[in-house]
Amino acid sequence: MALVELRDVHKTFPATRGGTAVEAIRGVDLSVEAGEIVGIVGYSGAGKSTLVRLINALESTTSGSVRVDGREITTLREKELRQVRLGIGMIFQQFNLFDSRTVWGNVAYPLQVAGVSKADQARRISDLLHFVGLADKAHSYPDQLSGGQKQRVGIARALATSPSLLLADESTSALDPETTEEVLALLRRVNRELGITIVVITHEMEVVRSLAHRVLVMEAGRVVEEGPTLEVLSAPQQPVTRRFVGTIIDDEPAPEVLDALRARHPGRFVKLAFRGSETRQADVFAELLRREVRFELVYGGIEEVQGDTFGNLTLALDGDAAAVDDAVNALADLVPTQELAR
Amino acid sequence: MNLDTNLPDLWSLVWQATFETLYIVAITLFLGGLLGLLLGLALYVTRRGGLYASRAANLTLNVLVNFFRPIPFVIFIAAVQPLARVVVGIGIGNRAIIFALTLAAAFGISRIVEQNLVTVRPGVIEAARSVGASRLRIIGTVLVPEALGPLILGYTYAFVAIVDMSAIAGVVGGGGLGNFALQYGYRQFDTVVTWTAVLIIVVLVQLVQLLGNVLARRVLRR
Numbered sequence: 001m002a003l004v005e006l007r008d009v010h011k012t013f014p015a016t017r018g019g020t021a022v023e024a025i026r027g028v029d030l031s032v033e034a035g036e037i038v039g040i041v042g043y044s045g046a047g048k049s050t051l052v053r054l055i056n057a058l059e060s061t062t063s064g065s066v067r068v069d070g071r072e073i074t075t076l077r078e079k080e081l082r083q084v085r086l087g088i089g090m091i092f093q094q095f096n097l098f099d100s101r102t103v104w105g106n107v108a109y110p111l112q113v114a115g116v117s118k119a120d121q122a123r124r125i126s127d128l129l130h131f132v133g134l135a136d137k138a139h140s141y142p143d144q145l146s147g148g149q150k151q152r153v154g155i156a157r158a159l160a161t162s163p164s165l166l167l168a169d170e171s172t173s174a175l176d177p178e179t180t181e182e183v184l185a186l187l188r189r190v191n192r193e194l195g196i197t198i199v200v201i202t203h204e205m206e207v208v209r210s211l212a213h214r215v216l217v218m219e220a221g222r223v224v225e226e227g228p229t230l231e232v233l234s235a236p237q238q239p240v241t242r243r244f245v246g247t248i249i250d251d252e253p254a255p256e257v258l259d260a261l262r263a264r265h266p267g268r269f270v271k272l273a274f275r276g277s278e279t280r281q282a283d284v285f286a287e288l289l290r291r292e293v294r295f296e297l298v299y300g301g302i303e304e305v306q307g308d309t310f311g312n313l314t315l316a317l318d319g320d321a322a323a324v325d326d327a328v329n330a331l332a333d334l335v336p337t338q339e340l341a342r
Numbered sequence: 343m344n345l346d347t348n349l350p351d352l353w354s355l356v357w358q359a360t361f362e363t364l365y366i367v368a369i370t371l372f373l374g375g376l377l378g379l380l381l382g383l384a385l386y387v388t389r390r391g392g393l394y395a396s397r398a399a400n401l402t403l404n405v406l407v408n409f410f411r412p413i414p415f416v417i418f419i420a421a422v423q424p425l426a427r428v429v430v431g432i433g434i435g436n437r438a439i440i441f442a443l444t445l446a447a448a449f450g451i452s453r454i455v456e457q458n459l460v461t462v463r464p465g466v467i468e469a470a471r472s473v474g475a476s477r478l479r480i481i482g483t484v485l486v487p488e489a490l491g492p493l494i495l496g497y498t499y500a501f502v503a504i505v506d507m508s509a510i511a512g513v514v515g516g517g518g519l520g521n522f523a524l525q526y527g528y529r530q531f532d533t534v535v536t537w538t539a540v541l542i543i544v545v546l547v548q549l550v551q552l553l554g555n556v557l558a559r560r561v562l563r564r
């Protein structure tokens with residue numbers, strides 16, 4: 001059974017004075033299995049934040065079903081919802097720490113809400129601060145911490161009540177690349193060592209590439225594409241997904257780049273999609289050499305996604321027209337091949 | 343300038359008036375401060391997107407506060423005198439003035455409170471909600487503590503405003519330094535007495551302002 005299960009969920013924000021109603025979520029189905037890290041990407045306004053806020057009921061659904069741990073939460077009353085929220089951690093782009101409390105006090109807050117005894121609180125907080133590497137900052141105030149440290153406090157606070165699910169809304173978007181990597185590494189440990197399921201929302205594909213096992217792409221309140229991260233990154237289907245993937249992976253040259261390349265390189269352009277260890281590049285190149293087709297690598301590269309590799313290579317093929325024709329057909333048997341139209 | 347003065351004969355009255363002012367202002371600050379805090383919180387949490395968002399409640403509260411707040415205090419005293427008779431049993435004297443001051447202060451303070459609460463980042467309230475805190479708990483353990491520094495400064499400001507308003511107490515037979523200055527200073531053409539009262543008020547205000555600043559700085563840690 002999935003840890004989180006959304007079925008045909010809609011969320012419409014009613015019109016405010018002088019405005020119109022906003023359909024933020026338009027029929028989303030989603031399941032998150034226990035133990036996985038799911039990435040949700042989409043451009044600003046796609047409905048990502050709204051979607052996660054439906055999972056911990058910070059926002060109520062307009063219609064549809066939201067199940068957490070098998071329990072339908074859309075029909076619960078406020079008091080029962082508070083119990084559900086206690087079992088779901090959340091971290092935020094702006095960290096949202098309590099400035100009036102120390103690091104210790106911030107992590108203590110959920111425990112106080114949960115009614116945990118003082119002694120148990122102390123033990124838990126101390127463990128958590130060690131886990132996130134901030135034991136020496138227990139008595140500092142948030143305004144004395146760097147962004148990365150603040151987010152680590154946010155993570156410790158979110159984990160205080162030992163939730164089974166962690167929601168991360170743009171949790172690294174306010175951080176520099178190095179600190180981002182630190183926080184992502186910590187989230188990976190949260191998932192691996194503590195077995196906590198994580199839903200990360202982001203508009204940075206790099207976060208998805210390095211963290212998410214599975215990715216969902218949202219556009220205008222809908223999930224338009226979803227799949228294992230490697231699959232989506234190596235073979236994006238929807239235009240919006242391609243644009244996202246294009247931000248980190250040189251999938252295929254943009255039209256103006258293609259024009260420039262054609263001016264420099266004669267012949268036909270084919271894009272070859274290498275996936276994992278299925279096809280060896282050596283076989284492809286040997287085939288081309290055997291057929292006496294001159295080739296040049298004009299665009300692309302080898303990409304890494306959590307240990308797996310793939311590459312999209314664009315070659316310019318030159319030589320006798322018939323030989324090139326035959327070569328293109330032969331390559332198509334070896335590896336997914338796509339000719340880039342003029 | 344006439345510097346003939348009765349001050350040497352009036353010291354016991356000076357101290358009594360000082361004590362009365364402190365007493366009136368302290369009770370007003372406590373009761374009016376409490377009422378103002380509740381009213382300010384109500385104004386804040388009923389706003390759109392608030393913890394207890396309610397257009398009707400927010401509108402009602404705003405109309406109420408906006409109706410009473412602009413009334414000049416000297417007229418306000420007269421206007422609420424009948425109500426004072428019902429609530430505190432008398433329409434004149436210190437009890438009546440404390441009643442009127444408390445009401446007026448509550449309306450004024452409610453706006454100060456509301457303005458300071460608006461500065462609390464919505465994100466921290468969201469964070470508290472996300473760990474399952476109840477709305478009342480959030481008000482007590484997040485909202486007020488996060489705004490405490492500016493709130494202390496706001497209440498310090500309110501103290502000065504109450505001292506100012508309390509000077510008019512004489513019109514309904516109330517006591518205090520304002521009344522003393524008018525009665526024994528101004529009406530007797532005794533400038534020294536008037537200025538003695540003025541100086542005591544200035545010292546009081548300075549002391550409280552200092553206290554407020556120190557407290558606020560400690561809370562804000564800067």
Ligand SMILES: Nc1ncnc2c1ncn2[C@@H]1O[C@H](COP(=O)(O)OP(=O)(O)OP(=O)(O)O)[C@@H](O)[C@H]1O
Nearest residue numbers: 013022024042043044045046047048049050051203
């Ligand atoms: N409380 C609200 N009231 C009215 N409209 C809202 C509210 N919250 C979100 N919306 C609208 O819902 C849509 C989706 O917003 P949402 O915040 O979920 O997008 P997002 O994908 O998280 O964007 P971003 O990347 O900018 O955070 C937007 O059009 C937004 O204006």
Ligand SMILES: [Mg+2]
Nearest residue numbers: 048049050169
């Ligand atoms: Mg968002």
